[in-house]
Amino acid sequence: MIAAAFGLEVGLELRARLADLYCAYDNALNDGALERWPELFVETCIYKVIPRENVEQGFPVALIYCESRDMLVDRVVALRETALYAPRIARRITSGVTLRSIEGDGLHLTANFTVLQTMPDQPSELFLCGCCQDRVVEDGDALRFAERLCIYDSTIVPTSLVYPI
C-alpha cells in the first residue's frame, strides 16, 4: 500500500508500480538474492546507510556510501567473494511508504524500515530501524531508485552491518 501526502493526487497505477518496486527491494534482500539489489537502482544512483546523528549534525560520513550502480555491484561481489562474516539471516520490513511530492527530478518518498537479524542458535533480534528518504525515477520502462538514503535511528550497530539495508 502506497500512501500519498495529503492533497497529492496520485493514480492507482502509479501506486501499484511503486508498491512493486518497494516489494521487489525487500524481496531481493530477504531472498538472499543480492545480485538483484543493484538492478533496482539507476546507473548514476546515490545509496547511503548513515546514522541519524550524522544527518542531524550535517556530517556526511556514511557506513555505506555508493555513487553508482557499479559501486553497489562491487559491494555485492565483495560480500559474496571476499568478506569474512558469520552466517546470519537479515529480514527487512518496509512500512508507511508515502509519496511526499512529485518534482522535476522524480518522485520523492519516505518509508520506515525495520531490519531483524537472526544469528545461528540465537533468537531473532531487532538489528536496526529507521527511515528511508528516496527519489524514484522512470528509467526505461521501469521505476528505479535514483537516490536512497537509509537513516538508522540508533547510534550503535550491533557488531557489523553485513548486508545492505
Added chain:
Amino acid sequence: MEDSRQSAARAWPDGGCSRVPNWVYTDSDIFTHELQRIFGASDWLYVCLEGEIPNPGDFKRSQLGNREVIAVRGTDRAINVLVNRCAHRSMQVCTASRGTAKEFVCPYHQWTYDLAGNLLGVPFRRGYRGQGGMPADFRTEEHGLKRLAVTARRGVVFASFGAPNESLETYLGDRMLGYFDRVFDGRDLAVLGYMRQRIPANWKLMFENIKDPYHASLLHVFLVTFGLFRLDQQSAVEMDDTGRHAVLVSRRGAQEANDATSQMRAFRSDFALRDKRLLDPVREFPGDATVVLQTLWPNLIVQQQSNTLAMRQIVPLGPHSFDLAWTFFGYADDTPEMHQRRLRQANLMGPAGLVSLDDSEAMLLSQAGIDTNDDEACLVEMGGRAVVNEPHMVTETAIRGFYQHYRSVMEL
C-alpha cells in the same frame, strides 16, 4: 580450596608474553581490575577532538572506561572533562549527547554546576521558613562534579582520572609522538562524522587486531588484492619503550602475483572494481608510508589508511563486550576532491567496512572460541617470543609488547 583453585587458574602460563591465557578475556574480576588499574588510574585516555566543541559552552559526552564524562569548553575557552554524576544522588546531570550549555542543572533536585564543574547552588540550602535545609557546615566547594586532569595536543583531547606524573608527550614517548604528529600536523581538523558498533568481544581483542599485521595479509582480501597492506611490502612494527603503544607502518604495493601472494589465499589477481573511484588513494603525508595504524594505551587507535583518517575509541562494557566509536575526520583545508575521496574510502572502514567488517566478525568468532575454552591460552609466537621493534610485518611482537605492559600493570 576455592582460593587455591582460583590462583591456579589465574597463573600466567609458561612462555611469558608469547602466551595469553583465555581467562583474561572472560573473568569479571579481571575486568573490574582493568577498570581500576588501566582506565581509572593515571593513564592519559582519549576523550574527543577539540574541534567537536569549538565554542565556550559546547559539550560532548564521552565514555572513559565504564565512566561517562562531559567534555565541555569553559567560558575561559579551556576544556574541562567532568564526570557526569551529580554529587547529590549520583544522577547524570547531562542527558544530551552533545550541545551547548551555560551550566549543568541536575534534573532531579536542580543542583546547578558551572562549566568547570563547580557547584553553584542547591535549592532550599537554608531550608524554608527556618525549617530543614542542608547542615550549616555544608560547603558547595566540596561537592562539585569530579574534574579530570586534561591535556591536549594538536587538537586531540586526553584526560586522566588520576594525577599523571608525566606529560602526554612523555607518556607517548618520542617515537610514538613522531607518528602522532604526522597526522596531527597542526592543521585544523574537520570532523566528517561518526560510526559506532557494539562488538561482543573483549576490548583487548580490538587492540590485538590492530597490533597484528600478520592477519591483515591473510584475512583482508581487499587490502591484500589491492596492495593497500600486505606483508611483502616494506613495513615496520614499532613500540614505545614500555610496549604499551605501538604502530604498524606500511606502504602500498601493486596488484601483482609474487612468491608472497602465492601463500595468501586472499590474493585475487582477477578481482577488479567496476567503479574505481572507491580506491583512488593519493599521497598526502611526507615520507613513503601509506598506512600508519597507531594503538595508544589504553583506549585509542589512530587510523591513517590511505586517505581515510579516524579516531577509534575503545569503550569496554564488560569482559565480553565493548563499543568501538569511530570519529572520521579530514582537514579544514581539504579540497572538495579530497573530501569526497575520504567519504568514498570510508566504505572500507566502520561497521560495514569492506575491510574492517572482517575484523569485527573475527573478534566475535574469537570471543566465542575463548568463552567455551577459557582454560586454554592463545599462542603469540609469530616473529619469535621477544618484544622488539621489527622492520617487517610477519610478527606478533606488538601483541607481546602490549601484554608485557599489561602484566606489569595488572600484576599478573
